[in-house]
Amino acid sequence: MENPIRYILITTFIIGILFTSADAQDNNQKKVTTQEIRVVDFAGLQPLLEKRNDTTYIVNFWATWCAPCIKELPYFKQIHEKYADKKVKVFLVSLDFERQIETRLKPFIEKNKLTPEVIVLNDPKSNIWIDKIDPSWSGAIPATLFFNSNNRLFFEKEFTYNEIEAIIMQLNPQYN
Amino acid sequence: MKQMKNIVILTIAIFAFSFTVSAQGYAVGDMASDFKLKNVDGKMVSLSDYKDAKGYIVIFTCNHCPYSVAYEDRINDINKKYAPLGYPVLAINPNDPAVSPGDSFDAMVVRAKEKDFTFPYLFDDKQSVFPKYGATRTPHVYLLDKTDAGNKVAYIGAIDNNHQDAAAADQKFLEDAIEALRNNKQPEPNFTKAIGCTIKVAKK
Known part of the structure; x- marks a missing residue:
C-alpha cells in the first residue's frame, strides 16, 4: 500500500480485464x-434469472453425473451456437459438487467443447431456491428455464433439439 | 405457417406431458397404498409386515445417484434411531436398470452389503410403486403415519437441508417430522424440495 496510485492502476486494470472477458463471452468468441x-x-x-431485455435466455440445470442431462447437452450447445446472432443465449447451471469442479466438471467441459457459459450453483438450501426458480419444479434434473422480456417457461424434462427450437420459436414468433 | 402450426402442437404436447407427470402421486394427507417388493435378501417385504410400526419412512433412492450416495449413512442412522421407536425405513430403488445399469438388483445387493444397510432395500422392478407415490427423484422421502384409516402421508420431501455435509444441515426435515408424529403433532413443514436424480424409465 506504499504506492496508492499503483494500487488504483492495478485495480483498474483488473476490472478492465473482467469487463473485457465478459464482453468476449457475450460475443461467443471465448475459447472453451x-x-x-x-x-x-x-x-x-x-441476476441472470431476472434479466429482461431483447435476448431470449435458456438456463439449463444439469450435472456431469446426470445421464439424461448429458444426453441433451449437445442440443443446448448447438442452439447456443446456431442462434448466437439471433439474441438467444444458453447458460448451463451445473449442480456438480464443488469439490469436483477441477477433477470432473472442467475436464468434461473441455472434452465436450461446451460453448455456453457454465456456472456452478453451489447452494445447499435447495428447499428454498427450487421454488424460486419455478414452483412446479420437484428438484429433479435436467430442468430448463426459457425466458425473454415477454414470457417465461419452465420444464422438468429431457429435451430433444426440435423441442428446444420449438420453444425458441414460440418465444420469438418473428424467427418463423 | 405449417411450421408454426407444428411448433404450437409440439409445445402443447410438451405442456400436456408435464401436467400428466406432475398431477400423479400422493399429497400430504392422502392414504398410501401398500406394496410387496423384493428385498436384497431375496424376501418379499410389505408395509403390513411391520405389525408394531407406528409409521413408515419410505425412501425412494438408488445406487448410482450422487445425491442418494451422499445420504446413505444418514438413512442408515435414521433407521437405527427410529426403527426401535416404531418408524422403520423402507428404501425402494425405482430405477430401470436397462436405463441405469448401476441400479440393477445385483448391484443393490452389493451396495447394501458394503454399506451395512440396516433397513430393507427393495427393488421396484415393475416400476409400479413410485408412480403411485408420485416420486420424481432420488432420494425422495414419504413419511407415513399409521392410523386406523390407513397409512396417511404425513411428510414428503428431503431428509435435511444440506446434501453435501450432514454436519452443516441445520434443518433436519425428516427427523423433525417423525418427532412431530411421535408427539401427536402435524409435521411443519410437511413438504420440502431438494435436487435429485430423475427416476430412470425406459422410453416407450
Whole structure:
C-alpha cells in the first residue's frame, strides 16, 4: 500500500480485464478451454434469472453425473451456437459438487467443447431456491428455464433439439 | 405457417406431458397404498409386515445417484434411531436398470452389503410403486403415519437441508417430522424440495 496510485492502476486494470472477458463471452468468441467457472449461491445466480431485455435466455440445470442431462447437452450447445446472432443465449447451471469442479466438471467441459457459459450453483438450501426458480419444479434434473422480456417457461424434462427450437420459436414468433 | 402450426402442437404436447407427470402421486394427507417388493435378501417385504410400526419412512433412492450416495449413512442412522421407536425405513430403488445399469438388483445387493444397510432395500422392478407415490427423484422421502384409516402421508420431501455435509444441515426435515408424529403433532413443514436424480424409465 506504499504506492496508492499503483494500487488504483492495478485495480483498474483488473476490472478492465473482467469487463473485457465478459464482453468476449457475450460475443461467443471465448475459447472453451480457458473458461473460468463462476461458483455462485442462489443470490449470485438470481441476476441472470431476472434479466429482461431483447435476448431470449435458456438456463439449463444439469450435472456431469446426470445421464439424461448429458444426453441433451449437445442440443443446448448447438442452439447456443446456431442462434448466437439471433439474441438467444444458453447458460448451463451445473449442480456438480464443488469439490469436483477441477477433477470432473472442467475436464468434461473441455472434452465436450461446451460453448455456453457454465456456472456452478453451489447452494445447499435447495428447499428454498427450487421454488424460486419455478414452483412446479420437484428438484429433479435436467430442468430448463426459457425466458425473454415477454414470457417465461419452465420444464422438468429431457429435451430433444426440435423441442428446444420449438420453444425458441414460440418465444420469438418473428424467427418463423 | 405449417411450421408454426407444428411448433404450437409440439409445445402443447410438451405442456400436456408435464401436467400428466406432475398431477400423479400422493399429497400430504392422502392414504398410501401398500406394496410387496423384493428385498436384497431375496424376501418379499410389505408395509403390513411391520405389525408394531407406528409409521413408515419410505425412501425412494438408488445406487448410482450422487445425491442418494451422499445420504446413505444418514438413512442408515435414521433407521437405527427410529426403527426401535416404531418408524422403520423402507428404501425402494425405482430405477430401470436397462436405463441405469448401476441400479440393477445385483448391484443393490452389493451396495447394501458394503454399506451395512440396516433397513430393507427393495427393488421396484415393475416400476409400479413410485408412480403411485408420485416420486420424481432420488432420494425422495414419504413419511407415513399409521392410523386406523390407513397409512396417511404425513411428510414428503428431503431428509435435511444440506446434501453435501450432514454436519452443516441445520434443518433436519425428516427427523423433525417423525418427532412431530411421535408427539401427536402435524409435521411443519410437511413438504420440502431438494435436487435429485430423475427416476430412470425406459422410453416407450
